[in-house]
Amino acid sequence: MTDALRIDGVTKSYGDTPAVCDLDLSMPQGEILALIGPSGCGKSTLLRLIAGLERPDSGAVTVGGRVVAGPSWVPPEQRRVGLVFQEHALFPHLRVGDNIRFGLADRPRAEQDARVREVLDLVHLSHVADRYPHELSGGEQQRVALARALAPRPAVVLMDEPFSSLDESLRARVRADTVDVLRATGTTAVLVTHDQTEALAVGDRVGVMREGVIEQLGTPVEVFERPVSRFVASFMGDADFLPASLVEEGLACELGLVTVRRDTAQAEIVLRPHEVSLKLPGPGVHGAPAVVTHVEYHGAFVLHTVRLASGRTVRSWQPHSVRYPVGTEVLVSIVLGIIPSVLVGERTLGASPATSPPTPAAAG
Amino acid sequence: MSTWPSTRSSTRARFVGTGRPWWSATVVVIALVVSVPVLSVLAAAVASVGSPAWPGDLGEMLLTTVLLLAGVGVGTALLGVGLAWLVTAYDFPGRRAFSWLLVLPLAMPAYVLGFLFLSTFGAAGGPARASRDVFGGSAFVELLAGRLGAPVVLSLTLYPYVFLLSRAAFRGQGQATWDAARMLGATPWRAFRQVLLPLARPALAGGLAVVMMETLTDFATVQYFGVRTVSVGVYLTWKGSFDFASAAQLSVLVLVFAVMVLAGERILRGGARYDSRGGGQRPPAAPHVLTGASRWWAFAAAASVLAAGFLLPVVQLLWWAVSATLADSSSLSTGRFATNLTNSAVMAALAAVACVGLALLVTHGVRVTGGRLARGAAQLTTFGYAVPGAVIGIGVLVSFAAVDGWLEALGVPGGTGLVVTGSVLGILASYVVRFLAPAYQAVDASFATISASVTNSAFSLGASPMRVLRRVHLPLSRSGIAVALVLVAVDAVKELPLVLLLRPFGFTTLSVWVYELANENFWEQAALPALLIVALAIVPVWFLVRQVRLAEPHQQVTS
Numbered sequence: 029m030t031d032a033l034r035i036d037g038v039t040k041s042y043g044d045t046p047a048v049c050d051l052d053l054s055m056p057q058g059e060i061l062a063l064i065g066p067s068g069c070g071k072s073t074l075l076r077l078i079a080g081l082e083r084p085d086s087g088a089v090t091v092g093g094r095v096v097a098g099p100s101w102v103p104p105e106q107r108r109v110g111l112v113f114q115e116h117a118l119f120p121h122l123r124v125g126d127n128i129r130f131g132l133a134d135r136p137r138a139e140q141d142a143r144v145r146e147v148l149d150l151v152h153l154s155h156v157a158d159r160y161p162h163e164l165s166g167g168e169q170q171r172v173a174l175a176r177a178l179a180p181r182p183a184v185v186l187m188d189e190p191f192s193s194l195d196e197s198l199r200a201r202v203r204a205d206t207v208d209v210l211r212a213t214g215t216t217a218v219l220v221t222h223d224q225t226e227a228l229a230v231g232d233r234v235g236v237m238r239e240g241v242i243e244q245l246g247t248p249v250e251v252f253e254r255p256v257s258r259f260v261a262s263f264m265g266d267a268d269f270l271p272a273s274l275v276e277e278g279l280a281c282e283l284g285l286v287t288v289r290r291d292t293a294q295a296e297i298v299l300r301p302h303e304v305s306l307k308l309p310g311p312g313v314h315g316a317p318a319v320v321t322h323v324e325y326h327g328a329f330v331l332h333t334v335r336l337a338s339g340r341t342v343r344s345w346q347p348h349s350v351r352y353p354v355g356t357e358v359l360v361s362i363v364l365g366i367i368p369s370v371l372v373g374e375r376t377l378g379a380s381p382a383t384s385p386p387t388p389a390a391a392g
Numbered sequence: 393m394s395t396w397p398s399t400r401s402s403t404r405a406r407f408v409g410t411g412r413p414w415w416s417a418t419v420v421v422i423a424l425v426v427s428v429p430v431l432s433v434l435a436a437a438v439a440s441v442g443s444p445a446w447p448g449d450l451g452e453m454l455l456t457t458v459l460l461l462a463g464v465g466v467g468t469a470l471l472g473v474g475l476a477w478l479v480t481a482y483d484f485p486g487r488r489a490f491s492w493l494l495v496l497p498l499a500m501p502a503y504v505l506g507f508l509f510l511s512t513f514g515a516a517g518g519p520a521r522a523s524r525d526v527f528g529g530s531a532f533v534e535l536l537a538g539r540l541g542a543p544v545v546l547s548l549t550l551y552p553y554v555f556l557l558s559r560a561a562f563r564g565q566g567q568a569t570w571d572a573a574r575m576l577g578a579t580p581w582r583a584f585r586q587v588l589l590p591l592a593r594p595a596l597a598g599g600l601a602v603v604m605m606e607t608l609t610d611f612a613t614v615q616y617f618g619v620r621t622v623s624v625g626v627y628l629t630w631k632g633s634f635d636f637a638s639a640a641q642l643s644v645l646v647l648v649f650a651v652m653v654l655a656g657e658r659i660l661r662g663g664a665r666y667d668s669r670g671g672g673q674r675p676p677a678a679p680h681v682l683t684g685a686s687r688w689w690a691f692a693a694a695a696s697v698l699a700a701g702f703l704l705p706v707v708q709l710l711w712w713a714v715s716a717t718l719a720d721s722s723s724l725s726t727g728r729f730a731t732n733l734t735n736s737a738v739m740a741a742l743a744a745v746a747c748v749g750l751a752l753l754v755t756h757g758v759r760v761t762g763g764r765l766a767r768g769a770a771q772l773t774t775f776g777y778a779v780p781g782a783v784i785g786i787g788v789l790v791s792f793a794a795v796d797g798w799l800e801a802l803g804v805p806g807g808t809g810l811v812v813t814g815s816v817l818g819i820l821a822s823y824v825v826r827f828l829a830p831a832y833q834a835v836d837a838s839f840a841t842i843s844a845s846v847t848n849s850a851f852s853l854g855a856s857p858m859r860v861l862r863r864v865h866l867p868l869s870r871s872g873i874a875v876a877l878v879l880v881a882v883d884a885v886k887e888l889p890l891v892l893l894l895r896p897f898g899f900t901t902l903s904v905w906v907y908e909l910a911n912e913n914f915w916e917q918a919a920l921p922a923l924l925i926v927a928l929a930i931v932p933v934w935f936l937v938r939q940v941r942l943a944e945p946h947q948q949v950t951s
Contacts, residue, residue, distance in 0.1 A: 081848055103412070104851040110850040117845035121867045130863070173849075180854055201647030 429787025472554025838872020
């Protein structure tokens with residue numbers, strides 16, 4: 029089966045500033061890819077390159093088996109690429125039904141009507157077909173924008189921070205509905221976001237971008253639990269770093285033995301707050317001694333910050349029933365069964381520099 | 393790693409945008425057509441460099457032009473800055489009304505106010521007779537109907553440009569800085585010289601540049617007063633001898649003046665770009681409340697300028713129009729009135745449609761290509777507004793002559809035959825060159841409210857650029873298009889110099905008619921068409937005032 033989207037060695041610079049550098053990517057039919065990265069990392073430029081709103085300096089873009097940029101050039105209106113914007117970009121002078129019909133101009137009227145009804149049903153908005161966009165709520169506008177993009181059956185749908193204009197309370201709901209629709213229609217989608225939770229929750233795969241390259245591409249689990257670099261580790265969630273050194277059994281840090289590997293002398297280990305366990309001292313309890321310096325109540329969980337004997341601090345998530353007051357002496361260890369990532373310099377030990385294979389099945 | 397060869401250099405990609413060559417080409421062609429007249433004037437002048445045919449009184453003409461520009465500059469600066477400071481910093485009866493009413497003289501064309509001055513201050517007018525009765529002489533009063541009249545009339549009709557810009561500058565920061573200077577012990581004069589004037593300098597420079605351009609463009613009003621500027625020279629040379637070379641050479645001189653004005657603006661501005669529009673962000677400081685006699689002096693100052701520049705002229709026109717209609721109900725003019733009105737209306741409608749159509753193509757072209765080439769060309773289409781009328785007029789003639797030349801070379805005897813006789817097509821072409829700028833600005837402002845993602849959504853839904861224009865951009869920029877149509881139409885009705893220069897024999901519009909009647913001292917007959925022009929000209933002034941008001945949301949509540 030041909031890939032829904034292929035990007036081969038695409039480079040795009042603005043003046044001397046490279047926005048996307050020699051980037052490769054391929055997406056199988058029906059995959060949802062979340063692209064995440066700090067602002068200016070090139071994620072939006074990549075989206076614009078796929079849509080045809082920018083021309084690559086070199087490299088090729090293939091949509092649905094057809095080369096649209098590279099040796100040949102296909103303008104955006106002939107690419108079969110759907111776009112959903114943060115501000116929804118509905119045509120304010122057209123009713124909802126006509127907004128959706130806009131992309132179906134070349135089909136017979138009866139087919140247009142049927143398709144408009146079909147996609148409106150899909151997003152559960154059949155009752156607003158005759159309204160104008162300004163009469164809809166933000167969440168409804170977002171769903172209409174999605175329906176409009178899906179109506180012409182595009183090969184790929186590109187979504188540029190589609191949920192960030194919505195209220196916090198509405199966002200999770202609209203996000204789940206959107207993913208349901210994309211799944212139900214088997215749509216291939218690229219979603220650009222700056223929200224880690226969103227990227228992990230939505231994507232079949234997550235691509236973490238930095239300075240024009242995809243630093244890590246993998247399943248949410250891989251990206252979160254086995255980050256390939258310090259950047260990915262700290263960008264994809266809270267992380268503390270502790271120096272580790274070689275001991276007889278392997279690599280050890282202040283909290284104890286980390287791994288039996290002995291192939292590096294100096295390293296740092298990556299600890300996420302949920303991987304750090306806190307216990308009160310007592311018989312049979314092991315761990316490095318530490319003092320609680322900070323407690324933040326987050327509702328379901330409580331974030332504790334503790335200072336180790338070395339003066340370094342690590343953070344730990346505890347269930348909401350556990351709340352050690354500041355000043356409490358605790359014993360700190362790594363949660364049983366967790367094998368933390370080991371950083372040598374900026375890269376993770378053992379991580380291949382290449383990105384992981386394209387299909388979720390092969391990657392998982 | 394890449395298996396694909398580099399497709400194009402990034403600089404080229406940015407230059408032409410995402411590559412819609414037809415649309416880039418459209419914008420470039422429009423820009424070229426608009427700049428052809430100016431380029432042809434330059435070319436014609438260069439071609440005739442070997443055989444200079446300067447008129448004998450060239451030196452005097454240049455001196456007159458400099459004096460007129462200086463006079464109008466001083467006049468508009470005094471009126472504009474002074475009144476702007478008055479209505480911003482001081483509270484007196486009617487202050488709020490005056491801050492808008494004082495823009496109205498912009499609706500009074502100089503060629504209308506000019507003949508009112510002639511009739512009022514001429515030897516037979518009331519003020520001259522009164523002066524003779526009281527002082528035994530009327531030389532000074534009659535001077536207003538002579539050479540002094542030109543700068544006074546032009547100042548009275550053009551000062552609102554300086555007034556508007558200075559007012560915006562003062563609203564932003566004037567009051568607070570003035571107060572600060574006074575608190576630090578500066579005398580009012582020193583505070584004005586060292587704080588206020590430098591503050592208003594960029595606004596003054598911008599306003600004066602517009603004023604000077606308008607002054608350079610005029611070659612009708614000044615002729616009432618016997619003032620012969622270089623622009624008048626171009627007109628008289630062409631109409632007197634139909635001599636291209638001389639007219640083109642003279643109009644290059646006008647162009648040199650225009651360039652000097654623009655350079656002067658740069659120098660006066662001196663690289664200073666104070667944020668003079670910051671006034672919209674926060675309410676201005678409360679104005680000083682004037683008390684006692686001074687409040688009435690302030691009122692009198694503002695009222696007298698408004699009266700001289702707008703109210704009295706309108707009253708006079710109304711009086712004449714009524715008495716002319718009563719005295720002569722079978723008016724010799726009714727037939728001509730209808731003809732001239734139709735001519736004006738048709739020209740205005742054609743100009744408006746042409747300018748707005750081109751402006752739409754340019755704005756849309758820039759939007760769908762997004763390249764520097766199209767953007768640069770679009771900028772080029774707006775420069776016609778800064779080119780004096782005489783240059784555009786002669787430029788259109790020279791271009792038409794060139795077209796005739798080609799046609800004859802192709803075997804069409806006599807070509808279009810339009811050059812010497814003048815043509816409606818020529819007037820229309822010059823209108824497009826001159827009025828594309830306001831049309832473009834209005835349409836472009838409307839386009840700016842359409843977010844790029846709406847355009848991009850339309851493309852991603854498979855719409856061609858033409859369909860995006862028809863179904864998305866056109867309906868969404870309707871208000872801007874309407875404004876542009878009105879602005880161009882009114883400008884076209886008001887316009888006098890270009891029509892005078894280019895009209896075919898016997899073709900008369902309202903503005904030309906007013907001018908002819910006024911030149912022959914048929915003031916009463918001129919009143920009605922003049923009133924009509926003034927009434928129409930209020931429309932764009934109203935737009936302007938509304939636009940400025942929208943940019944200043946924090947209107948002072950107390951008055």
